[in-house]
Amino acid sequence: MISKKAMGISPSPTLSIDSKFKEMKANGEDVVGFGAGEPDFDTPQHIKDAAIAAINAGKTKYTPAAGTLALRKAVADKFKRENGLDYKPSNIVVSNGAKHALVNTFMAILNPGDEVIIPAPYWVSYPEMVKLADGVPVSIQTTEEDGFKVTADEIRAAITDKTKALILNSPSNPTGMVYTREELQAIAEVAVEKNIYVVSDEIYEHLIYEGEHVSIASFNDKIKDLTIVINGVSKTYAMTGWRIGYAAANDEIAKAMANIQSHASSNPNSIAQEAAVAALTGGDEEILRMKRHFQKRRDFMVEMINSIDGVSCSMPHGAFYIMMNISKLKGKELYGTVITSSDDFAELFLKVAKVAVVPGRGFEAEDFVRWSYATSMDNIVEGLERLKKFLSGKYE
Ligand code: PMP
Ligand code: GLU
Secondary structure, eight states: OOOHHHHTOOOOHHHHHHHHHHHHHHTTOOOEEOOSOOOOSOOOHHHHHHHHHHHHTTOOSOOOTTOOHHHHHHHHHHHHHHHOOOOOGGGEEEESHHHHHHHHHHHHHOOTTOEEEEEESOOTHHHHHHHHTTOEEEEEEOOTTTTTOOOHHHHHHHOOTTEEEEEEOSSOTTTOOOOOHHHHHHHHHHHHHHTOEEEEEOTTTTOBSSSOOOOGGGSOHHHHHHEEEEEESTTTTTOGGGOOEEEEOOHHHHHHHHHHHHHHTOSOOHHHHHHHHHHHHSOSHHHHHHHHHHHHHHHHHHHHHHTSTTOBOOOOOBTTEEEEEOGGGTTOEETTEEOOSHHHHHHHIIIIIOEEOEEGGGGTOTTEEEEEOOSOHHHHHHHHHHHHHHHTTOOO
8 A cells, every 4th residue: 555645646757758668669669769858969978087087086985965075066166157156065965866956855845735836838747746745736837829938927826825936947848948037037026025935947058049048046145045946967968877966055955955865865876976077067068069969950850840731839949849739630530549639649659650759748738749859860850750651641
């Protein structure tokens, strides 16, 4: 008999699609994957070299639970250099990926029944993480026409006396939306006025193709004190498997997070921490190279999708995802199945054309499926050719 809490948590749809895709591939099926948002590039060599050197130097023991001082200093320097934010190493908690940093955050700030506002479409894990910490997720729906953006007024209207926090994710997974400085400033004013925390997930900050990244924490001391900034090395440095993410918060929250982590998991992997220092101090060259590839892929995909009858998409300005609108296909019959939902579409597309995309339901975006373009141009060309053939009913 499992707990009520465990029964209320659904599996990650992004990770389930990815494992289904990997299983089909291992079985020799000719499948193309656009599921999990995971850079296809290898981790840069200087980062791998730092990890090998760490092993040879015997850096294979426990470190402080919140991360080595060297890494927390490198993270604090990064915040100063890139975001104009002053943090001490004691404000930084390094965790097993940004996912773990987010779970620690909700554990540290939520009491049972506290509400957390989440603009939708959102990354699938946010509501489940809030529930894990006994909080109540409250979504605000945004639309494609409004660029998938929530306004300060909409946030104000959603705040109740139970609201404890707001989650922001700019650039966004899954929509690729990027908030402007002015939009963030207006949201920050509401957060300060209503005294609610802002959990700002900035993991895609380096992947912006139009516009600039602004950390909401950087406007003034009041909003900085209320913001927990989440970031990590997974996406920026193609280091998804290394599992290093981090959070920056005020003294009280950072201490609570470090305490929680000291019992739950202790320090993140000592070797990966050494590699993360090399990543954060090694310059931008590799990041820019990967970004150029992502941008080329995005431009190609958006143009192709919009040239195919029955589907469309808007231009995402950041991250590496495209939300394809499938609303015109709903009610239509394809290969003997009437498409009634994003799940129907994704299942049929995988079964018939052997292409894995993530259905929008998990993002609270029922009229969409998500493509990740963190995959090779060859795969992208192949995946879109299959989409065209699939929609014109040409598969057997
Ligand atoms: N936040 C967002 C918005 C993400 O897309 C991801 C991707 N997994 C994460 C956090 C977590 O990243 P990781 O745990 O690999 O650092
Ligand atoms: N965040 C990525 C995605 O949305 C990786 C999978 C996951 O951690 O959910 O695809």
